[in-house]
Ligand SMILES: [Zn+2]
């Protein structure tokens with residue numbers, strides 16, 4: 659394994675019954691980071707510098723706001739707002755004002771947690787492809803999952819070259835698995851719709867009651883809380 663990400667979370671989350679194991683892994687990483695950024699250790703110099711420069715996106719700010727340590731979050735905001743205030747220039751120059759507008763329009767989108775999660779996820783995509791190539795039992799584990807959300811399906815395909823000699827059979831297995839998952843979901847969605855007809859009131863749901871929620875997760879992923 660070249661990417662030192664460890665396969666523990668992969669074996670833990672790759673199992674049937676969820677729309678996307680990679681969303682689950684990403685959510686675990688996001689939760690860990692949200693906790694870490696509320697922890698005093700994070701106020702070390704290099705971390706503080708990163709928070710100054712990048713800040714947190716709305717989603718991760720809300721995650722931290724929902725947790726207990728309000729003082730840490732307030733301190734993070736002191737450091738970030740100090741940086742942003744320095745970028746704000748009182749000016750009567752319309753051109754400079756436009757430059758400011760460009761900066762401030764996007765300053766809420768950069769995020770140290772997003773940066774770190776994205777780095778790790780890329781390593782996961784590579785590691786999963788490598789495991790398919792190098793760990794014989796992993797193929798069965800993969801095939802027993804229910805596929806992925808579309809973003810993560812695309813990410814796995816995009817990193818398929820890391821399955822080296824097995825890359826063709828890897829993309830074949832991935833695409834076949836995903837196609838079946840989409841077919842099954844569509845059938846459940848049809849059933850979900852048909853159950854809204856009173857004539858089908860007595861037809862058993864057989865799991866289709868969650869079809870709409872699963873369809874949303876399949877299209878947009880499962881968001882961390
Ligand atoms: Zn996903």
Ligand SMILES: [Zn+2]
Pocket residue numbers: 714715716717718768769770771772773
């Ligand atoms: Zn973020």
